[in-house]
Amino acid sequence: MLVSFGGEMRATAGRVYRNFIGGEWVGPSGGASEVNRNPANTDEVIGEFPLSGENDVEAAVAAAREAYKTWRLVPAPKRGEILFRVAELLVKRKEEYARDMTREMGKVLAETRGDVQEAIDMTYYMAGEGRRLFGQTTPSELPNKFAMSVRQPIGVCGMITPWNFPMAIPSWKMMPALVCGNTVVLKPAEDTPLSSYHLVEAMAEAGMPAGVVNLVGGDGPAAGAPLAQNKNVPVVSFTGSTSTGRIIAEICAPEFKHCSLEMGGKNIILILQDANLDLAVDGAIWGGFGTSGQRCTAASRIAVDKKVYGEFVKRFVERSKKLRVGDGLDASTDMGPVINEQQLHTVMSYVEIGKKEGAKLATGGSRLTGGDWAKGWFHEPTVFVDCDAKMRIAQEEIFGPVVAVMPVEGLEQGIAVANDVPYGLSASVYTRNVNAAFSALRDLYTGIVYVNAPTIGAETHLPFGGTKQTGNGHREAAVAAIDFYTEWKSIYVDYSDKLQRAQID
Numbered sequence: 001m002l003v004s005f006g007g008e009m010r011a012t013a014g015r016v017y018r019n020f021i022g023g024e025w026v027g028p029s030g031g032a033s034e035v036n037r038n039p040a041n042t043d044e045v046i047g048e049f050p051l052s053g054e055n056d057v058e059a060a061v062a063a064a065r066e067a068y069k070t071w072r073l074v075p076a077p078k079r080g081e082i083l084f085r086v087a088e089l090l091v092k093r094k095e096e097y098a099r100d101m102t103r104e105m106g107k108v109l110a111e112t113r114g115d116v117q118e119a120i121d122m123t124y125y126m127a128g129e130g131r132r133l134f135g136q137t138t139p140s141e142l143p144n145k146f147a148m149s150v151r152q153p154i155g156v157c158g159m160i161t162p163w164n165f166p167m168a169i170p171s172w173k174m175m176p177a178l179v180c181g182n183t184v185v186l187k188p189a190e191d192t193p194l195s196s197y198h199l200v201e202a203m204a205e206a207g208m209p210a211g212v213v214n215l216v217g218g219d220g221p222a223a224g225a226p227l228a229q230n231k232n233v234p235v236v237s238f239t240g241s242t243s244t245g246r247i248i249a250e251i252c253a254p255e256f257k258h259c260s261l262e263m264g265g266k267n268i269i270l271i272l273q274d275a276n277l278d279l280a281v282d283g284a285i286w287g288g289f290g291t292s293g294q295r296c297t298a299a300s301r302i303a304v305d306k307k308v309y310g311e312f313v314k315r316f317v318e319r320s321k322k323l324r325v326g327d328g329l330d331a332s333t334d335m336g337p338v339i340n341e342q343q344l345h346t347v348m349s350y351v352e353i354g355k356k357e358g359a360k361l362a363t364g365g366s367r368l369t370g371g372d373w374a375k376g377w378f379h380e381p382t383v384f385v386d387c388d389a390k391m392r393i394a395q396e397e398i399f400g401p402v403v404a405v406m407p408v409e410g411l412e413q414g415i416a417v418a419n420d421v422p423y424g425l426s427a428s429v430y431t432r433n434v435n436a437a438f439s440a441l442r443d444l445y446t447g448i449v450y451v452n453a454p455t456i457g458a459e460t461h462l463p464f465g466g467t468k469q470t471g472n473g474h475r476e477a478a479v480a481a482i483d484f485y486t487e488w489k490s491i492y493v494d495y496s497d498k499l500q501r502a503q504i505d
């Protein structure tokens with residue numbers, strides 16, 4: 001088979017993957033597929049993946065709907081036991097899955113191991129939640145009457161996920177949904193289907209009953225939109241760009257679907273005059289350039305107190321220049337490629353925007369070509385300094401290895417700058433002053449705040465999500481996820497054997 005790749009026709013090779021519907025691996029009804037390639041070396045084919053359409057989504061939702069009839073009645077501790085077995089399989093296969101993830105999306109092996117580990121952590125955590133799923137018992141107003149509230153599953157959950165955490169994000173959505181008794185249809189990102197296939201394969205092997213988890217590959221408008229639109233999908237969970245999130249919200253609104261949106265970020269590291277600068281430089285390097293800057297929590301802005309600005313800039317730029325860019329499977333690589341050609345062009349266009357706005361390009365700024373970079377989507381770690389907080393490079397999500405550094409006059413101005421963007425996911429402050437740290441914790445309007453650590457590194461048992469245009473008020477992970485994937489039912493039991501006066505007043 002020949003496929004078009006950047007205008008050039010190339011032969012495909014590699015395994016052909018299918019959808020997972022009702023416990024069976026089945027080809028897409030239209031027969032269309034897409035070849036996925038390694039962004040570090042586009043000659044390497046990862047596999048051929050289905051391009052599904054509305055019929056496939058319909059079939060997956062029907063299977064999930066049927067399975068829901070029995071899965072909701074499986075005792076939650078038993079559902080949790082299956083999740084525990086999934087986690088055990090993920091532990092066993094961590095290295096294999098991490099290597100495949102680096103091949104399919106480029107980030108370095110240490111980070112893809114972290115991605116699989118986040119899936120493991122969430123799966124163990126939600127397995128344990130099967131023995132909790134706490135509700136409340138509370139005294140009734142009346143004698144001989146018992147009052148309590150219990151959590152109920154909701155039904156089929158449609159999940160639409162991005163490519164930057166291809167195993168962590170699907171598991172952060174699926175595991176809490178499943179332990180609560182819901183069933184799932186997952187539509188993974190078109191750039192990283194393989195990690196979702198691994199995850200779903202492990203779930204099936206661990207004994208997940210047929211139809212409880214379904215996987216439908218394909219692109220956003222053709223497969224994602226019909227999933228969100230399907231009238232038998234009452235819950236939609238989405239992570240991706242703010243513009244797509246808005247489309248999903250509009251699809252969900254008329255039907256009043258439960259809808260959770262995790263979207264963009266423009267996260268900041270705030271460095272105060274008394275900060276440990278070694279630590280701050282380290283944090284800025286990994287917050288800014290980890291995953292090639294393609295995390296929703298990436299630190300793409302750094303605001304530094306004027307008193308230490310010069311020193312910080314000198315050290316940060318020096319370190320940025322030393323980062324080794326290359327194939328993420330190579331142990332000496334610090335930063336891999338960006339995900340695809342389109343993303344590379346977005347990054348390059350923001351570099352031009354930064355230059356035109358008058359920001360000073362301190363290092364980087366170009367695509368890397370030739371030699372080991374010849375066949376991939378590589379870009380230099382790029383630092384703009386002396387930025388103004390209102391510049392587009394300091395306001396808009398770039399999702400690439402570009403960091404905007406700006407001077408600020410102390411804590412108060414730093415917080416004002418931090419909050420003056422449309423997003424509110426993560427922020428961090430470097431200081432040894434406890435008063436300043438607590439003021440920042442209180443006043444930074446983001447869903448996540450770090451002190452003396454970069455803007456990245458979420459743990460599964462704390463809520464994850466953001467304010468303003470980052471989210472729509474829901475949070476992932478922790479008990480917050482259990483809240484999203486259940487509905488409360490309040491129950492009153494009267495054992496007085498008479499109609500009590502207050503019940504008819």
Ligand code: ADP
Pocket residue numbers: 160161162163187188189190218219220221223224225228239240241242244245247
């Ligand atoms: P990113 O820029 O991170 O790729 P997107 O928002 O484009 O973010 O993609 C995130 C997920 O949303 C992917 O699985 C993608 O296929 C899906 N998606 C994109 N467009 C739509 C759409 N119109 N309807 C439903 N899903 C979509």
